[in-house]
Amino acid sequence: MEKVVLVTGANSGIGLALCERLLTEDGQLRLCLACRNTQRGEAARSALLTSHSNAHVDLLHLDVGSVQSVLAAAQEVKARYNRIDFLYLNAGIMPNPHIDLKAFFRGLFSRNVINMFATAEGLLTQQDQLNSDGLQEVFATNLFGHFLLIRELEPLVCRAGHTSRVVWTSSSNARRSAFSIEDLQHRDGSEPYSSSKYASDMLSLALNRHKNSQGLFSSVICPGLVMTNLTYGILPSFFWTLILPIMWLIRIFTNTFTLTPHNGAEALHWLFGQNPESLDPRAKYHSLTSGLGTNYTQARQMDIDEEMAEVLYSKLLELERVVRKKE
Numbered sequence: 198m199e200k201v202v203l204v205t206g207a208n209s210g211i212g213l214a215l216c217e218r219l220l221t222e223d224g225q226l227r228l229c230l231a232c233r234n235t236q237r238g239e240a241a242r243s244a245l246l247t248s249h250s251n252a253h254v255d256l257l258h259l260d261v262g263s264v265q266s267v268l269a270a271a272q273e274v275k276a277r278y279n280r281i282d283f284l285y286l287n288a289g290i291m292p293n294p295h296i297d298l299k300a301f302f303r304g305l306f307s308r309n310v311i312n313m314f315a316t317a318e319g320l321l322t323q324q325d326q327l328n329s330d331g332l333q334e335v336f337a338t339n340l341f342g343h344f345l346l347i348r349e350l351e352p353l354v355c356r357a358g359h360t361s362r363v364v365w366t367s368s369s370n371a372r373r374s375a376f377s378i379e380d381l382q383h384r385d386g387s388e389p390y391s392s393s394k395y396a397s398d399m400l401s402l403a404l405n406r407h408k409n410s411q412g413l414f415s416s417v418i419c420p421g422l423v424m425t426n427l428t429y430g431i432l433p434s435f436f437w438t439l440i441l442p443i444m445w446l447i448r449i450f451t452n453t454f455t456l457t458p459h460n461g462a463e464a465l466h467w468l469f470g471q472n473p474e475s476l477d478p479r480a481k482y483h484s485l486t487s488g489l490g491t492n493y494t495q496a497r498q499m500d501i502d503e504e505m506a507e508v509l510y511s512k513l514l515e516l517e518r519v520v521r522k523k524e
């Protein structure tokens with residue numbers, strides 16, 4: 198039976214590289230590129246069809262940062278497909294990033310240097326804003342829109358006698374200390390990205406608790422540091438090109454510098470071939486690249502409090518009720 202796979206944020210970076218890898222792996226796939234920008238989505242679809250001329254590639258308009266768009270896209274998905282095997286929740290933003298250079302140079306000469314390069318801990322802040330639904334934009338895009346999408350698609354992913362998978366593109370930047378259960382949307386802090394990624398790690402655990410019995414399995418991955426539009430928003434692309442030789446060098450010390458979207462998609466691709474029952478719901482699956490350029494996936498335990506994950510889940514359900522009422 199052909200597998201139905203939906204990927205959010207599929208028109209560039211890690212999402213697009215994943216699509217390319219999945220089509221190479223399984224020519225029978227029914228792939229749905231869920232993109233907010235139709236033109237960029239079309240360009241991605243054409244590129245994929247150039248290298249995989251017989252592939253089934255559909256395009257879906259979806260802005261995960263908009264409640265109305267998520268509801269409309271979910272209706273469309275339900276009309277097009279009768280099940281979804283893989284839901285890759287990959288779209289993500291990091292608006293107005295700021296690097297603390299002082300902290301960077303301090304970190305460079307500390308014992309924490311490897312961890313700093315792997316996680317950007319203490320280096321990065323962002324400026325977030327409210328979206329048209331009155332939600333914090335980073336929370337809405339990286340977490341809540343995806344949560345709402347899963348809820349809307351439950352008839353397609355929670356089916357008796359059938360297993361479906363949800364895979365979150367999280368980050369090594371996800372940190373417990375950046376998240377507050379009292380301030381889910383991170384209205385008051387300056388690390389909305391880290392907070393939203395930590396929330397996705399917790400949500401994945403809660404989803405497994407609530408939905409495994411209905412055949413839905415959730416996993417989280419970290420793609421490592423990858424050169425994409427997101428990282429070009431942190432430092433300009435010419436700067437990254439200049440320091441690329443240094444980055445290759447750093448890769449010898451931290452295998453988290455995967456650098457290319459293809460490498461970054463390693464764990465996403467690896468999960469596609471795994472039996473969900475064999476996976477650890479408390480693990481984050483990391484795409485890693487060795488100094489010699491070999492890609493591999495490694496499971497690392499997440500620092501998650503199960504009780505807090507449950508509270509997050511109920512708070513998201515409550516927020517869902519509120520936004521549905523407004524709609």
Ligand SMILES: NC(=O)C1=CN([C@@H]2O[C@H](COP(=O)(O)OP(=O)(O)OC[C@H]3O[C@@H](n4cnc5c(N)ncnc54)[C@H](OP(=O)(O)O)[C@@H]3O)[C@@H](O)[C@H]2O)C=CC1
Nearest residue numbers: 206209210211233260261262288289368422423425426427
């Ligand atoms: N690059 C890195 O080093 C790392 C990235 N990640 C995560 O990987 C994921 C992919 O990012 P990456 O490939 O790096 O960056 P890109 O910017 O290349 O890709 C992000 C994708 O998300 C889409 N997107 C953003 N906002 C929305 C929205 N509201 N609705 C629908 N789609 C949206 C973008 O579409 P559009 O073209 O319209 O903007 C784009 O296709 C993100 O979740 C990111 O947080 C995690 C760790 C490290």
Ligand SMILES: CC(C)CCC[C@@H](C)[C@H]1CC[C@H]2C3=C(CC[C@]12C)[C@@]1(C)CCC(=O)C[C@@H]1CC3
Nearest residue numbers: 313314315316317320321368369370422431440
């Ligand atoms: C000034 C330079 C010679 C080197 C600067 C390095 C930093 C810009 C990077 C070091 C660790 C990086 C990192 C990310 C962004 C760029 C760094 C801060 C991410 C936060 C990007 C998005 C993620 O999800 C995780 C990444 C962790 C590592």
